[in-house]
Amino acid sequence: MKPVWMVLPALAALLGGGLRAQDTAPSFPAGEGQAAVQTACAACHPPAIVAGKRYDADKWAEVVDQMIGKGAKVSDADYDVIVAYLARNYGVGK
Known part of the structure; x- marks a missing residue:
């Protein structure tokens, strides 16, 4: 059996790498919607x-x-805002 001190650096590297990946995870672009x-x-x-x-x-x-049909909660007030946001940020030619 390997001593614990030999395993700890590898464990720390794995855990630390996971934390950095979360910090750089993409987010939705800022803006209305x-x-x-x-x-x-x-x-x-x-x-x-x-x-x-x-x-x-x-x-x-x-x-x-389709997502509303699958259970997404979208209010009438937010529907057009969401569609406009998605088309503006993830539209054809973006």
């Missing part, structure tokens, strides 16, 4: 998943409708 997207979308989707999509506003509306 960020809070609504964070509340409605981020419970299930990390920003990296959303960032990989490039849709126009009509397609984002379809996606939001």
Whole structure:
């Protein structure tokens, strides 16, 4: 069995690397609608998943409708704000 002192540096490196990765994790871009997207979308989707999509506003509306159908909580007041935010930040040509 290896002495504990030989295992501790490896364990510290693994744990420390994980903390740094969280600090640099992508977030939703700042701007009108960020809070609504964070509340409605981020419970299930990390920003990296959303960032990989490039849709126009009509397609984002379809996606939001699908997510509402799957249980996403989006108020009527936030619906247009979320669609506009997604199209502005993750639209075609971005």
